[in-house]
Amino acid sequence: MGASLKEIKRQSVAVDKTRQITRAMNMVAASKLKAAQMKMENFRPYAGKLMEVFGSLAGRVVSTTNPLLAVRDPGRIRVIMMTSDRGLCGGFNTNVIKEVEKFTRGKKAEGKDVSLITVGKKGRDFFRKKVKIDGQYVEELSRFDISLAARIAKDAIPPFIAGEYDELYLCYNEFRSVASQRPVMVRLLPAASIGADEDETEAAADYVYEPSEEELLAHIVPMYLRVLIYKGLLETSAGEHGARMVSMDNATSNCEEMIQSLTQKFNSARQAAITAELMDIVGGTEALSAKG
Amino acid sequence: MADELMLEIVTPERLAFSDVVEEVTLPGGEGEFGVLVGHVPFLSSIRIGELNYTKDHKKTYYLVGEGYAEVTGLKATVLVESIEAASSIIVEEAKRDKESAEARLAGMDKENPDYGKIKKSLDMAETRIKVSEKV
Numbered sequence: 180m181g182a183s184l185k186e187i188k189r190q191s192v193a194v195d196k197t198r199q200i201t202r203a204m205n206m207v208a209a210s211k212l213k214a215a216q217m218k219m220e221n222f223r224p225y226a227g228k229l230m231e232v233f234g235s236l237a238g239r240v241v242s243t244t245n246p247l248l249a250v251r252d253p254g255r256i257r258v259i260m261m262t263s264d265r266g267l268c269g270g271f272n273t274n275v276i277k278e279v280e281k282f283t284r285g286k287k288a289e290g291k292d293v294s295l296i297t298v299g300k301k302g303r304d305f306f307r308k309k310v311k312i313d314g315q316y317v318e319e320l321s322r323f324d325i326s327l328a329a330r331i332a333k334d335a336i337p338p339f340i341a342g343e344y345d346e347l348y349l350c351y352n353e354f355r356s357v358a359s360q361r362p363v364m365v366r367l368l369p370a371a372s373i374g375a376d377e378d379e380t381e382a383a384a385d386y387v388y389e390p391s392e393e394e395l396l397a398h399i400v401p402m403y404l405r406v407l408i409y410k411g412l413l414e415t416s417a418g419e420h421g422a423r424m425v426s427m428d429n430a431t432s433n434c435e436e437m438i439q440s441l442t443q444k445f446n447s448a449r450q451a452a453i454t455a456e457l458m459d460i461v462g463g464t465e466a467l468s469a470k471g
Numbered sequence: 472m473a474d475e476l477m478l479e480i481v482t483p484e485r486l487a488f489s490d491v492v493e494e495v496t497l498p499g500g501e502g503e504f505g506v507l508v509g510h511v512p513f514l515s516s517i518r519i520g521e522l523n524y525t526k527d528h529k530k531t532y533y534l535v536g537e538g539y540a541e542v543t544g545l546k547a548t549v550l551v552e553s554i555e556a557a558s559s560i561i562v563e564e565a566k567r568d569k570e571s572a573e574a575r576l577a578g579m580d581k582e583n584p585d586y587g588k589i590k591k592s593l594d595m596a597e598t599r600i601k602v603s604e605k606v
């Protein structure tokens with residue numbers, strides 16, 4: 180009986196240590212999430228304004244020779260996939276991976292060629308042997324600014340213009356709330372359709388453009404891409420911390436439950452040991468008194 | 472007041488500036504231009520250069536990166552990738568940047584993919600030195 184008591188005690192201590200770790204991770208994720216959310220908040224005015232300008236420009240420029248707006252028959256497709264570098268964040272990465280897998284399978288069934296640009300280790304590791312990877316950015320998400328988005332855009336744009344591929348998509352976890360992220364797939368290139376679904380046509384005031392609308396558009400499309408990519412990065416980073424916070428919170432409460440049940444087990448085992456010992460003593464005394 | 476212009480400068484990191492000013496001068500893609508209240512609606516690209524605004528008859532200088540400016544009658548919105556107050560520029564550092572960029576560009580082929588990037592940082596360093604002298 181004594182050995183079992185010791186065993187239960189040992190288990191309970193081990194679970195408590197795990198609980199301390201998960202709780203610490205939960206708190207770290209919470210503070211990182213706060214910083215990431217702040218970054219998202221600060222980016223919003225810039226992104227909003229740029230979208231507005233792009234929308235009004237794209238609405239006005241009817242015919243364009245801009246290569247980034249050129250619609251071609253999409254034979255080769257590239258997807259920028261954003262996942263985290265580290266795990267322990269619930270289904271966060273799995274959701275994006277599943278989405279990309281479904282997309283890839285669908286396009287391949289149509290006879291199209293799909294390759295990936297991966298941000299984050301998890302997605303790259305999953306697809307490394309399955310799909311062609313044209314570019315990868317790992318260990319970048321712990322510290323980044325818009326220059327990372329600029330690098331990704333810079334690597335993606337020239338091959339599109341050169342006709343190495345025909346369509347560019349971006350897949351990432353949209354940050355809806357701390358507890359909820361949903362994978363989304365958006366088309367980045369050719370860029371026309373995104374501006375087209377902008378309904379606010381009256382927002383296109385009568386501007387004087389300098390340089391010409393066409394040249395301005397040539398400048399603004401890469402900028403617009405950078406903004407979308409940066410937005411994806413920000414939401415991925417915030418989502419990762421949010422998902423980790425939630426999953427570590429769950430792990431902590433699971434540990435607490437386990438500790439509780441182990442304590443109960445320990446107490447009843449101890450009680451059983453005491454009762455057994457008492458029975459021994461009482462039995463012995465009775466035997467003695469019966470003799471006398 | 473009716474004769475004042477609302478100026479907003481936004482970067483990807485933050486809303487860098489938001490106040491009413493009397494006049495603002497911007498480094499447009501086609502050359503420098505000034506904006507007063509009542510300007511015609513105007514949309515222009517911005518190149519790396521000097522931005523200054525006048526408030527209470529005093530000029531304040533900034534260095535801005537690439538971006539756009541949108542002007543309506545009462546408001547000027549400037550979207551740039553970076554901004555730096557002229558007073559916070561360290562001239563020594565800018566001079567060092569300039570020299571190192573020049574050294575790297577010397578003898579470099581224009582076809583080199585890094586050429587554009589280094590040329591840009593050279594422009595930035597040169598403008599930085601110029602702007603810092605205005606303080």
